[in-house]
Amino acid sequence: MLNNKVSSLINEQINKEMYSAYLYLNISNYYAEKGLNGFASWFRKQADEELEHAMKFVNYLHDEEEHVSLLAIEAPKHEFKDYKEPLELTLSHEKYVTSLINKIYKATLEVEDYRTTCFLNWFINEQREEEKNAHELLTKFEYLVTDAKALHQLDDQLATRK
Numbered sequence: 001m002l003n004n005k006v007s008s009l010i011n012e013q014i015n016k017e018m019y020s021a022y023l024y025l026n027i028s029n030y031y032a033e034k035g036l037n038g039f040a041s042w043f044r045k046q047a048d049e050e051l052e053h054a055m056k057f058v059n060y061l062h063d064e065e066e067h068v069s070l071l072a073i074e075a076p077k078h079e080f081k082d083y084k085e086p087l088e089l090t091l092s093h094e095k096y097v098t099s100l101i102n103k104i105y106k107a108t109l110e111v112e113d114y115r116t117t118c119f120l121n122w123f124i125n126e127q128r129e130e131e132k133n134a135h136e137l138l139t140k141f142e143y144l145v146t147d148a149k150a151l152h153q154l155d156d157q158l159a160t161r162k
C-alpha cells in the first residue's frame with residue numbers, strides 16, 4: 001500500500017501521460033495533413049512512448065495493490081498557426097511534465113517511500129531526454145525555417161529517427 005497522496009498523484013499522472021499521448025497524436029495528425037510525414041512519424045512515436053509511460057504507472061499501482069482510477073482525458077487544441085507552434089508547445093509541455101514528476105518525487109521523499117522514489121528515477125532521466133529532444137528539434141527548426149529544402153531534409157531525417 002502506498003501513502004494516499006503518493007497514490008493519488010500517480011493516478012493523476014496516468015491521466016497526464018494519456019493526455020501527452022493525445023497531444024502528440026494530434027500534432028502528428030496536423031503534420032500529416034500538411035504533408036510533413038517525417039514530423040508526423042516522429043510525433044506518432046512520441047505518442048506511443050507516452051502511452052508506455054502511462055502503462056508503467058498503471059503497472060506500478062497494480063504491483064502495489066493500489067486502485068487505478070481513470071480520469072477523463074482532455075481534448076488537445078486542434079489548430080496551429082504555423083509549423084513551429086507545435087514544437088514550442090512540445091517543449092513547454094515537457095517542462096510541465098518534468099515539474100509533475102518532480103512533485104511526485106518530492107511527495108515520496110516526504111513520506112520516506114524510497115521504493116517509489118527509485119521507481120521514479122527512470123522518469124526523472126526520461127524527462128531530461130524528452131526536454132533535450134524537444135529543445136533540439138525546435139532549435140533545428142528555427143535554424144532552417146527560411147529554407148524550404150532544408151525543412152524537407154529535416155522531415156526526411158525525422159522519418160527514420162528512433
Ligand SMILES: [Fe+2]
Binds near residue numbers: 020097
Ligand atoms: Fe511521458
